[in-house]
Amino acid sequence: MQEKLQLLKELQSLDTERQTLVRQRQTFVGEQDQLQSELDRVQEMVDSLTTEIDGLDEQRREFAQALTLEEDNIARSESRLPQIKTQKEYVAVLKEVDTAKKLSKELTEQIDAKDNELASLGADKEEKAAELASLGEKVAARRSEIGAEQTKVEADLESMTSRREALLKQLPTTLRKRYQLLLERRGGIAVVEARGGACLGCHMHLPPQQFNSLYLAKEVQSCPHCNRLLYIENQE
Ligand SMILES: [Zn+2]
Incomplete structure (x- = not known):
């Protein structure tokens, strides 16, 4: 009987130790997930800034194209002025030029506004990208630490499992x-x-x-x- 009790006590202490290691293993998995989600969070910020910047770039490009078009119109109209014969036509062309110049001014203002937005978003993105890079380094370092600890825990668990099997085998079936x-x-x-x-x-x-x-x-x-x-x- 003493022998059986001794076996049971040994088994219990082994199993208690095993449970600690299993919990530790879960903690590692949880920490890995946590690290990944921190990385994902910053990556998402960088991605969303990139999308926003791309959209603004596209809008700026459209404004710039429209501006080129208006400037061409102005140049074309102004080049026609010297050849104009009638006062009526002259006034009409001057009006065209005037309208085109107003449009050009508006477009230039819109382009400036986009440039300001782009500069500010660009700075944000640079900041987040730097944060991502430094977080990436920290995460990689911690992951390699965790990896080493995990390997050790796995090895300990494996040797415990075989010791446990051996102890269990020595117990009568019902007691086991x-x-x-x-x-x-x-x-x-x-x-x-x-x-x-x-x-x-x-x-x-x-x-x-x-x-x-x-x-x-x-x-x-x-x-x-x-x-x-x-x-x-x-x-x-
Ligand atoms: Zn009790």
Whole structure:
């Protein structure tokens, strides 16, 4: 019986350690996701600025084309002036030139406004791109640290799994099944110490007779409240 209890205690301590490593592994996965989402967030900002800048560039190009067109019109109209014979036609052409000049002025103002917007967005984009680059470096460094820690955790888990298998094999089938079921259903703690008349798993008092019988260690006993397997320290 002592031997079985000893095995159970060893298994429990191994499994507790394993659970810590499994949680650590999950933490690493969570941190990796977090790092990726930080990178994605800044990348999205850079992308959205790029899209906005492209759109403005396109609008600016259209204004610039329209301006060229108007300037051509003005030049063409003005070049016609010396050949004009009638006063009426002269006035009409002057009016055309005047209208085209007004349009040109408006277009120039719109182009200037786009240039200002583009300059400001360009500065924003540069800032975000620099932030992305520096974040990228930090993330890469942390990822490589995490990678090394993950490799170590995986190796530890692997060796624990084989030690665990070996320990489990030494237990009688029914006890092994009880242990595994309890581990699953009792938050990863299947074997607990009984002390001061109570089960340290659920902190409920054990019937005094049962508590006393634990000293004899004749059979593996369960807590009547939480079903966990009980052992007692300093039995001699
Ligand atoms: Zn209990």
